[in-house]
Amino acid sequence: MLIHVSQASPKPMYEQVVEEIQRLIVAGEMEPGEMLPSIRELSKELTTSGITIRRAYQELELIGFIYTRKGKGSFVSALSEERLSRWKMEQVREPLLESVLRAKELDLNQEQFQNLINDLWQKTKRQE
Incomplete structure (x- = not known):
């Protein structure tokens, strides 16, 4: 998954992750039902903490862009x-x-x- 974030940005990292995943979903680069990387995988890829990615995933779930299945992972929601x-x-x-x-x-x-x-x-x- 191609997520572009910047340590130099004044925006908090979790907001950058939220915006990037939203962009990928809206652009159709991520399909409904597609599994997102695990928190650990994405935090390693972006060289940020797991807490940051967890917060981003929680925000995305709260606004309905993704859903999480305990023990299975997080997935892209089908959006109308x-x-x-x-x-x-x-x-x-x-x-x-x-x-x-x-x-x-x-x-x-x-x-x-x-x-x-x-x-x-x-x-x-x-x-x-």
Whole structure:
């Protein structure tokens, strides 16, 4: 499993692990029912403590991305399209809200802001 984490990041390691596993699941790189590495395996691979990975797995289970079977391991949950769509919107909402507030601070109007979003959307579309 390709999880990218950084010791230099200001984000706690367990949050980075949660975000990376969510990304892999949403991108379809991990299938429903697929077994995750054991806590010991992943902590060794990422050179972090087992407590960190356990906390990440607990968080993922709490939000419904994985489930755990005692003595068997942790597995990817089957998520509905509605749940995946809701998660994607949640990921974009906070940074977008920050951008809207910043635009208002700088006295941009709604039309200017929407034009900026549309322009950026088109530019990134061309780069795909």
